[in-house]
Amino acid sequence: MDISMSKGVLSEETLQFANGIENVTMNNIFFGCGHNNSFHNSNGEGIPGLIGLTTKPESLVSQLHYKKFAYCLGDFDDIDARGYAAFGDAAQITGGTTPLADSDLPYYFLNLEAISVENTILPIPKGTFTKTKDISSGFVIDSGSTYPIIRRSAFNILQDNLRQRHLYQNTVADPNDSFDLCFKSDVYDLKSAPVITLHFTGLSLQLPFQNTWEKVNENIYCLSMLPSDGVSLLGNFQQQNYNVGHDLENRLVSFVLMYCSDWLLFLYSAFSVQEI
Structure with missing residues (x-):
């Protein structure tokens, strides 16, 4: 939902997976090979493509x-960092939970009620992140977008609060002209x-x-959030670890x-492919 994109060839094929006991065959599966990948603040180098996790019919989940x-x-700043994706019974639904908001759109909307800095609730007007009938409002969790996008009125309030704090009074311009x-x-x-x-x-x-500030140059860190006049979202930078x-x-x-990496061995041993 940002400028991230992947272009390539879309194919339909029969896929076969090993589930530890026998092979599972899945017919008429759509998948793509991304030849031109571009992600925010990156040329996509080393990134093979995207996995569709929305509720669209062509997504892997659907x-x-x-x-x-x-x-x-x-x-993000560790080239040896490892991650994982798990599906079906291997997926761990653990920790605190929040309900998905009702929506006819194929995205995962959450109810964001407030933002605080150091336990102080910011004076963001109630309803700023309320979902309406279209994609121009609400708050989405999106694993395919890089940085969070915050409704401009709320973004300005957050920035004003941070600028008043001693640590941020000596601000500098972003050399990449991406962040405000x-x-x-250090x-x-x-x-x-x-x-x-x-x-x-x-x-x-x-x-x-490390999920909030990005090092963009030697000893220069930026608030890794972007303003928006439309929908707000939680990007994958904020979802690290x-x-x-x-x-x-x-x-x-x-x-x-x-x-x-703490869960990798467990996930590899527990992973199973659901036969459909």
């Missing part, structure tokens, strides 16, 4: 009729940065500093902070 899936994305709020610092100062929390229905999601679970049958999304 085609294989999965009712649960989960993923964990490793550190940047400052000179990683040790950054660890004392005020915590930004997203308050969803039934769940408060604290964003670690969270097991993010989707329970589509019970319409819940769950979050638990962890290092992705």
Whole structure:
């Protein structure tokens, strides 16, 4: 839902998977091979493509009729970081949960009620993130978009609050001209940065500093959020090192902070392909 994209060849094929006991054959599966990949703030180098996880008919989740899936994305600045995606019974729906909002659109809308900085609720007008009938409003969790996009009125309030804090008073321009709020610092100062929390229905999601600030140049860090006049969303940069679970049958999304590699051996041993 940002400028991320993948262009290539779409095919339909019979696929066969090994589930540990026998091969499972799945007929008439659509999949693509991305030859031209581009992602926000990146030329897509080293990124093979995208996995469709929405409720669109052509997505992997819809085609294989999965009712649960989960993923964990490793550190963006660590080239050796590992992550995973798990489907069906292998998907872990654990930690705090928040309900999916009702929507006729093929995206996962959440009820974002407030944003706080260091336990202080920002004065964002009620209803700023309320979903209406079209895609021009509401709050979406999106694993395919890079950075969070925040409704401009709320984004300005958040930035104003941060600029008043001592750490951010000596701001600098983003050398890449991507972000609005940047400052000179080092990683040790950054660890004392005020915590930004997203308050969803039934769940408060604290964003670690590495999920909030991106190093864009030597000793220059930027708030990795973008303003929008339309829909708001939680991008994959903010989801780093969270097991993010989707329970589509019970319409819940769950979050638990962890290092992705901690669960890899368990997931590999537990993974099974559901026969359809």
